[in-house]
Amino acid sequence: MQPEDKTAATRIEITEDLTIPKLFYMQARRYGPQRVAMREKQYGIWRPITWQQYLDNVKHIALGLIKLGLKKGDKVSMIGDNRPEGLWAEMATLCAGGIGVWLFQDCLIEEVRYIIDHSDTRFLFGEGQEEVDKALSIIDECPKLDKIIWDDPKGMRNYHQDCLLSLKNLVEMGKQLDKDQPDLFEKLINRGTGKDVALLFYTSGTTSLPKGALLSHNNMLTMGRHLMDVDPCKDTDDYVSYLPFAWIGEQMMSISCGLQIGYTINFPEEPETARENIREIGPHVMFAPPRMYEQMTREVQVKYLDSSWTKRKFYEFSQKVGYHVADLKFDKKPIPWYWRFLEWIAYITVQRKLKDHLGLSRVRNAYTGGAAMGPDHFRFFHAMGVNLKQIYGQTEVAGISVVHRNGDIKFDTVGKPIPGTEIRITEEGEIITRSPSVFLGYYKNPEATAKALRDGWLHSDDKGFVDDDGHLVVFDRTKDVFTLRDGKPFSPQYLETRLKFSPYIKDSWVIGHNRDYITAVMCIDYSVVGKWADEKKINYTSYQELSQHEEVYDLVEEQIRQANKDLPEAAKVRKFTNLYKELDPDDDELTRTRKLRRAFVEKRYQDIVDALYSDVNTVHIDTTIKYEDGRESRINTDLQIRKITD
Numbered sequence: 332m333q334p335e336d337k338t339a340a341t342r343i344e345i346t347e348d349l350t351i352p353k354l355f356y357m358q359a360r361r362y363g364p365q366r367v368a369m370r371e372k373q374y375g376i377w378r379p380i381t382w383q384q385y386l387d388n389v390k391h392i393a394l395g396l397i398k399l400g401l402k403k404g405d406k407v408s409m410i411g412d413n414r415p416e417g418l419w420a421e422m423a424t425l426c427a428g429g430i431g432v433w434l435f436q437d438c439l440i441e442e443v444r445y446i447i448d449h450s451d452t453r454f455l456f457g458e459g460q461e462e463v464d465k466a467l468s469i470i471d472e473c474p475k476l477d478k479i480i481w482d483d484p485k486g487m488r489n490y491h492q493d494c495l496l497s498l499k500n501l502v503e504m505g506k507q508l509d510k511d512q513p514d515l516f517e518k519l520i521n522r523g524t525g526k527d528v529a530l531l532f533y534t535s536g537t538t539s540l541p542k543g544a545l546l547s548h549n550n551m552l553t554m555g556r557h558l559m560d561v562d563p564c565k566d567t568d569d570y571v572s573y574l575p576f577a578w579i580g581e582q583m584m585s586i587s588c589g590l591q592i593g594y595t596i597n598f599p600e601e602p603e604t605a606r607e608n609i610r611e612i613g614p615h616v617m618f619a620p621p622r623m624y625e626q627m628t629r630e631v632q633v634k635y636l637d638s639s640w641t642k643r644k645f646y647e648f649s650q651k652v653g654y655h656v657a658d659l660k661f662d663k664k665p666i667p668w669y670w671r672f673l674e675w676i677a678y679i680t681v682q683r684k685l686k687d688h689l690g691l692s693r694v695r696n697a698y699t700g701g702a703a704m705g706p707d708h709f710r711f712f713h714a715m716g717v718n719l720k721q722i723y724g725q726t727e728v729a730g731i732s733v734v735h736r737n738g739d740i741k742f743d744t745v746g747k748p749i750p751g752t753e754i755r756i757t758e759e760g761e762i763i764t765r766s767p768s769v770f771l772g773y774y775k776n777p778e779a780t781a782k783a784l785r786d787g788w789l790h791s792d793d794k795g796f797v798d799d800d801g802h803l804v805v806f807d808r809t810k811d812v813f814t815l816r817d818g819k820p821f822s823p824q825y826l827e828t829r830l831k832f833s834p835y836i837k838d839s840w841v842i843g844h845n846r847d848y849i850t851a852v853m854c855i856d857y858s859v860v861g862k863w864a865d866e867k868k869i870n871y872t873s874y875q876e877l878s879q880h881e882e883v884y885d886l887v888e889e890q891i892r893q894a895n896k897d898l899p900e901a902a903k904v905r906k907f908t909n910l911y912k913e914l915d916p917d918d919d920e921l922t923r924t925r926k927l928r929r930a931f932v933e934k935r936y937q938d939i940v941d942a943l944y945s946d947v948n949t950v951h952i953d954t955t956i957k958y959e960d961g962r963e964s965r966i967n968t969d970l971q972i973r974k975i976t977d
Contacts, residue, residue: 343552343556343591345525345549345552345553345556346525347524347525347526347549348524348525349525349548349549349552350425350523350524350525350527350529350548351422351425351529351548351551351552351586351590352422352425352426352519352520352523353520353521354552354590354591355386355389355422355425355426355590356386356426356517356520358382358590358593359382359383359385359386360386361382361593362381362382362383362593363381363382363383364381364382364383364384365381366381366382366566366593367379367380367381367382367595368380368381368382368384368385368593368595368596369385369415369418369595369596369597369598370595370596370597370598370612371414371415371597371598371600372597372598372599372600372604372608372611373600375600377597377611380415385415385419388415388419388423388502389419389422389423389426390423390426390505390509390516391501391502391505391506391509392419392420392423392498392501392502392505393422393423393424393426393427393505393516393519394427394504394505394506394508394509394515394516395423395501395502395503395504395505395508396423396424396427396429396454396501396505397427397505397508397515397519398504398505398507398508399454399477399478399496399501399504400477401424401427401428401429401453401454402428403428403429403522403523404428404429404430404528405428405429405430405453405454406429406430406432406450406451406452406453406531407420407424407429407430407431407432407452407453407454407455407456408431408432408433408434408446408447408450408452408454408455408456409421409424409431409432409433409434409455409456409576410433410434410435410436410438410443410455410456410457410458410462410465411436411456411457411458411459411462412436412458412601412602413572413573413574413575413576413581413598413599413602414458414598415598416456416458416482416498417456417458417576418572418576418585418596420456420480420498421433421576421586425529425548426516426519426520427519428519428522428523429454430528430529430530430531431529431530431531432446432450432452432530432531432532432533432543433530433532433575433576433577433582434446434447434533434577435575435577435578435923436458436575436577436602437916437917437923438465438923439917440465440468440469443465443466443469444469444472444473445540445541446533446541446543447466447469447473447476448469448472448473448475449543449774449775450531450533450543450774451475452473452475452476453475453476453477453478454476454477454478454479454480455476455478455479455480456480456481456482456498457479457480457481458481458482458483459481459482459483459484459485459486459487460481460483460485460486460487460490462481463479463481463487463490463495466479467479467492467494470494476494477494478494478495478496479494479495479496480495480496480497480498480501481495481496481497481498482497482498482499484497523548524548525547525548525549525552526547526548526549527547527548528545528546528547528771529546529547529548529550529551530545530546530551530582531543531544531545531546531774532544532546532577532579532582532726533577534726542773542774542776542779543773543774543775543776544726544727544770544772544773544774545770545771545772545773545774546726546729546770546771547770547771549767550728550729550767550768550769550770550771551582551586551587551729551768552587552591553729553751553766553767553768554583554587554728554729554730554731554749554766554768555583555586555587555588555590555591556591557749557750557751557752557766557768558583558587558588558731558734558749559588559591559592560749560750561734561736561749561750562616562695562696562720562734562737564588564592564594564615564616565592565594565615566592566593566594567594568592568594568595568614568615568616569594569595569597569612569613569614569615569693570584570585570589570594570595570596570597570614570615570616570617571596571597571598571599571605571608571609571612571614571617571690572584572585572596572597572598573598573599573602573605573608573609574618574619574620575923577923578620578701578923578924579724579725579726579729579730580618580620580700580701580730581618582730583618583729583730583731584616584618587729587730594615594616597612597614606690609690610687610688610689610690611690612690613687613690613692613693613694614690614693614694615693615694615695616694616695616696616697616698617690617691617694617696617697617698618697618698618699618700619697619698619699620699620700620701620702620924620925621699621701621702621703621704621705621708621828622702622925623699624699624704624708624712624719625708625831625832627689628708628711628712628832628834629834629856629859630689631685631689632834633834633859633862636834645680645681646681648677648680648681649677649680649681649682649685650714652670652673652674652676652677653674653677653682653713653714653715653716654710654714655670656670656671656674656714657710657713657714658710660713660738660740661713661740661741661742663738663739674716678716682715682716685715686715686716686717691715691717694717694718695718696718696720697712697717697718697719697720698719698720698721698722698734699719699720699721699722700721700722700723700724700731700745701924701926702824702924702925702926703805703807703822703824703825703827703828704721704828705825705828705829705831705832706742706743706829707828707829707832708828708832709721709742710742711832713740713742718737720734720735720740720746721734721735721742721744721745721746722734722735722745722746723745723746723803723805725791726770727769727770727783727789727791728752728764728766728768728769728770728789729768729770730768731749732748732749732752732754732764732766732768733745733746733747733748733749733752733754733803734746734747734749735747739800741798741800741802743804744798744802744803744804745802745803745804745805746802746803747801747802747803748766748803751766751767751768752764752765752766752768753765753766754797754803755788756795756796756797757790760794760795760796760806761790761791761792761793761794761809762791762793762794762795762803762805763788763789763790763791764788764789764791765787765788765789769784769787769789770789772784792808792809792810793805793806793807793808793809794806794807794808794809794812794820806820806822807822807823807824807825810929810930811823811824811929813843813844813845813849814844814845815843815849815899815901815902816846816847816848816901817899817901819899819901821843821901821902823841823842823843823929826839826841826849826851826894826898826902826904827839827840827841827927829894830851830853830890830891830894832894833890833893833894834856834859835855835856835859835860835863835886835887835890836853836854836855836856836887836890837854837855837856837857837913838853838854838913838914838927839851839852839853839854840852840853840854840914840927840929840932841904842933842940842943846944847944848901848905848906849901849902849903849904849905850904850905850906850907850940850943850944851891851904851906851907852907852908852909852910852932852936852939852943853887853891853907853908853909853910854909854910854912854913854914855874855877855878855883855887855909857874857877857913860877860883860886861877863886864877864880864882864883867882869882869883874911874912874913875911875912875966875968878909878910878911879909879911879968879969879970879971881971883909884909884971884973887907887909888907888973888975891904891907891975892975895975903975904975905974905975906943906972906973906974906975907943907972907973907975908939908942908943908950908970908971908972908973909970909971910936910939910970911952911966911968911970912966914927914932919931920932920935938950938951938952939952939970942970942972943972947972948971948972949969949970949971949972950969950970950972951968951969952966952967952968952969952970953965953966953967954966
């Protein structure tokens with residue numbers, strides 16, 4: 332049993348001397364062995380880890396790093412799934428005076444080599460054999476990399492290289508140093524100030540090589556403090572950590588907020604079981620990129636299509652009531668008693684079970700950020716009774732600078748600045764930010780730093796404006812804003828998110844800057860469209876074959892017509908084609924956070940773009956696809972170019 336709810340009333344004051352290690356040590360001593368700091372699901376059982384165990388593991392890993400020769404300011408990288416050992420390694424690095432660097436678990440070898448080399452990493456924590464293999468393949472090209480530390484023994488029996496060290500042995504080294512110098516760890520904790528660099532985060536690199544953003548302890552802690560001022564959490568809350576630690580959004584929730592509040596962090600058994608594990612925990616606060624909510628929406632829509640007539644009618648009733656009540660709340664209008672009664676009926680018949688199935692039954696605040704979310708998805712969750720809020724931020728502000736407030740949510744905005752943050756719009760329409768959370772600069776890149784930081788303001792390179800209610804409206808990345816044929820600006824992301832509201836569409840890429848009309852390249856959802864095709868008795872053997880069926884083109888055209896509704900004439904999609912494969916981060920078409928690399932895909936698929944703006948009905952494709960397991964497959968096919976007329 333956990334102690335009585337102390338809530339967030341014990342406010343942590345962010346001073347110039349406060350660092351993440353000092354805060355960690357204070358919270359660990361406060362909660363000790365009585366409070367659960369984190370849980371990890373192993374072999375089907377949730378394994379609790381107390382704050383005292385958390386502290387002991389961090390202490391011994393930190394002292395082990397000191398024994399290996401870690402000096403203040405040395406870089407330590409981590410790569411692997413979300414697990415307690417990864418968080419221990421990060422916290423131990425900071426306690427020992429190092430700077431933490433996270434890599435995405437699915438980074439390709441070239442990406443690993445670039446970040447390890449560019450960051451001057453000395454020690455690398457890898458989860459197991461896969462990460463060790465990646466590190467061994469690049470160690471000769473990274474002269475500053477000394478040791479590779481692993482914690483999962485599976486498959487490691489025959490690895491005996493001198494550069495390898497097990498986490499177990501590192502901990503033993505730390506225990507021995509703790510015996511020899513019992514006050515050393517506390518001395519390490521107490522040195523340093525909030526201005527010191529804590530983390531080195533690499534941006535997604537949509538247009539160029541990733542840049543390393545330097546974030547101080549004060550950057551991270553002030554951002555978390557100000558978000559908690561808007562939406563206070565309790566130390567009895569549960570949070571599920573399943574997003575990559577290499578993404579600033581996960582650090583925001585697990586470290587910046589989680590450490591200050593002291594809520595319990597839960598780690599899924601495997602990335603593939605994250606959704607199921609979220610449902611088991613029922614978190615009180617949730618943060619996810621739009622793709623996660625899009626996946627949930629698609630899941631509900633598919634279940635609706637497969638359900639019985641009675642269930643469909645109940646769902647339709649629930650949606651009608653939910654959307655009406657949500658719109659009244661958006662418009663800040665009173666909700667009549669009879670609509671509240673209908674809302675209660677919708678809740679007990681449909682919404683309660685639906686929210687429980689999605690793991691959202693206890694969520695007080697659900698956040699989304701990192702990319703644009705369409706209004707259709709946003710309204711969908713509010714119609715279900717989920718308090719979904721849009722946030723706006725970036726790595727360079729330690730995660731977040733703007734968020735919706737309870738009772739003041741507008742689905743076409745990202746909300747208002749958090750306390751301590753100023754937002755301005757330049758004459759060119761660029762969003763600029765000033766706050767204590769603005770980063771220190773880019774590592775080894777003074778030119779990019781000078782461009783981003785000017786007179787104390789962070790230049791985002793995003794276009795937007797502030798509406799009459801003080802809400803920030805983000806238009807799009809400056810480089811991505813279209814100019815339509817009528818001369819008006821247009822955000823392709825807006826249309827792309829509308830297209831993805833369909834359960835049959837997984838990704839979309841809209842084209843049309845300074846062109847006579849808008850076109851789109853569509854990626855079907857293979858599982859959903861495949862099931863639809865099975866019901867229609869349509870034969871197919873692969874994604875490529877299914878995507879090019881005439882009936883599938885008819886299906887996709889109908890989804891585009893739905894998205895075209897209410898759009899200005901110049902912004903409607905007039906031609907499209909179905910791509911023969913899904914867009915993939917491993918092919919450099921998407922970033923690791925699934926943002927479209929627009930310039931790259933336009934260059935890669937130049938033949939398709941040319942065909943969409945020509946008087947042809949097909950475009951011939953002859954290329955080779957390389958799969959994750961190394962297999963290669965030749966694609967030799969014709970893609971249909973379909974016109975859409977009113």
